Amino acid sequence: MTVSVGSGRDTEVVIAFLPSMLSVRAGDTVTWKLNADEIHTVSFLSGAPTPRFERPIPDAGPTDFMLNPQAAFPTRAPGAPVETCSGTGFASSGTMSDVPPAPGAPPNNEFSLIFDTPGTYDFVCIIHPFQIGTIEVLASNAQDVPSQADIDAQAEAQLAPLLVELEQIKQSSPIAVTQEAGPNGTTIWHEQAGTRGLSNFTEVFEFLAKDITIQEGDTVVWTSPTFHTVTFHPGQDAPEFVVPEPQDAGPPLLRINPAVLFPVKPASEFNGTGYWNSGTIGLAAPFGTNFSMTFSQTGSFDYICALHVSMGMEGSVTVVERQAPHTALLDANLFEYPEGLAIDGEGNIYAGMAPAGEIKKITPSGDVATYAQLPAPGAGFLVGMDFDAAGDLYAAMSSFDPETHGIWKISDDGATTELFDSLPVAGFPNVLAFNSDGEMFVTDTIGGGIWQVDSQGNVSTWAMDESMIGAIPPGPLGFPIGANGLAFDEGKTYVYVSVTDKSRIVRILVEEDGSAGDVEVFVEDTANLGGPDGLTFGPSGTLYVALFGSDGVAMVSPSGEISPIVSGGRLQNPSDVKFGIGDDSNTLYIANFAAARLLGLVPGTPLPGVLMTHIATP
Helix, strand or coil, rough: EEEEEEEECCEEEEEEEEECEEEECCCEEEEEECCCCCCCCCCECCCCCCCCEEEECCCCCCCEEEHHHHHHHCCCCCCCEEHHHCCCEEEECCEEEECCCCCCCCCCCCEEEEEEEEEEEEECCCCCCCCEEEEEECCCCCCCCHHHHHHHEEEHHHHHHHHHHHHHHHHHCCCCEEEEEEEHEEEEEEEEEEECCCCCCCEEEECCCEEEECCCCEEEEEECCCEEECEEEECCCCCCCCCECCCCCCCCCEECHHHHHEECCCCCEEECCCCCCCECCCCCCCCCCCEEEECCCEEEEEEEEECHHCCCEEEEEEEECCCEEEEECCCCCCCEEEEEEEEEECEEEEEEEECCCCCEEEECCEEEEEEEEECCCCCEEEEEEEEEECCCCEEEEEECCCCEEEEEEECCCCEEEEEEECCCCCCEEEEEEEEECCEEEEEECCCCCCCEECCCCCCEEEEEEECCCCCCCCCCCCCCCCCCEEEEEECEEEEEEEHHHHHEEEEEECCCCCCEEEEEEEEECCCCCCCCEEECCCCCCCEEEEEEECEEEEEEEECCCCCEECCCCCCCCCCEECCHHHCCCEEEEEEEECCHHHCCCCCCCCCEEEEEEECCCC
């Protein structure tokens, strides 16, 4: 009879005997075969307590540990006959692995026992003590004993829900990295090292964000639910977990490398050199569940779990220069992805959570709270927002449902929202702004035009031009991303419109009667103006542009000269920019939309938030 030990390859692990319960006749031989990259034991203890996988080396120092010989070595000597189990004593496979224990030696990946006495025999994996099994030995002439086909069917039936659970872990794991404000404008990042299913029999041995980008001075905190390490070894070979030491007689002493088992943290901040290690961390590990490191050196730094590196448990941290500090860090798990920004007369920032239909209010001191909730969260897209001269807040909602698609008006306390004006569902209302007469202008991203909405809600097409139409055929979102950001210059004599797909900004003259004049391409530059989105003017007449397509913010002079302001680092698909007011008028706030990461169009963990950068002479 053959039983599988474990299942899964690489970083996906099922920890179980398959099947875990088996009936045989007295005199039958049962063979356990390893079916996983993870190590296991098959150990019959005859009622004794489960021994530890590791233990102190006798008469040695406090950091001197070895693998417990009861867990490491099989009780059957090489070349000896198959052992017989009668319900007494200790019988074990030792550590089963597909990797040979020594050069030229066969792998220890099978274990057999003959059962000669009727009874019930429990067995366990010493490495995973919750992994248990039972052998029921019936009389030698028993008739109702499963065949190998029956045993295989049992194993498949036991494995099937565990594979479903494993798939659910991978699909429904939360966003791998969360963040919170740290000291002095830094960020504290939280990352999970491995994850386990609800049954404890399934695990994924991965750092759930294999690559993370942070800024100088930021801190990363890793949390492990099981047993892992976080190990940085720049310029050095990866440490071996076990270092065999030959003995005068008997098997070698399997010394556990103290540089893996114990924490090594040579300084308060990681500067890119030396050896750093968390020690074993996890729920039952001696050094707790967490390990934190603050990074002071730019560069890309690889790290491993020294226990499971052979299975592919690796990650990297890229540290970039500190550029745009944050005003508010938002929660990707709650779909808090800000697309549009607005600033009220007291300097409060309003950010529209595009997929959730929620408007957040952020005070100048950085306090964040829900201000308003538009209907149908998740059924539409909350995009641009602006205040009119009376201080009323308006927001564009693109839902393609006549009941919700258009411009919404929000009461001054945020408690009431109403559809102020429906807009054609064939279009995509995006960014809005007001002229000096209080009339609203709204970009139609699909149609490549601008709607005009008067104070009574009457809608007309103010401008339509092929230069404002996006890519045909459209890109991965399924529709052209044409006219997007919109801003009036200081004198309200020109309207400037970003055309995202074309890396273009067009300029439209406002005639004396308020109608649209000539439409001209003001600037177009794929290399330096990649994917322009939200626009705003500084007091000097310089135009500031959020570059959704190139993770940056640029400024464009009145003559059309483009200069980068900030790029890369924490910036992810910035979608809007707005200046503060009063003493804060030199601060440019940036909506870090992170939508391409959310949709999987760009690799990386989405990091939504509202960032800021200071402009010397806006």
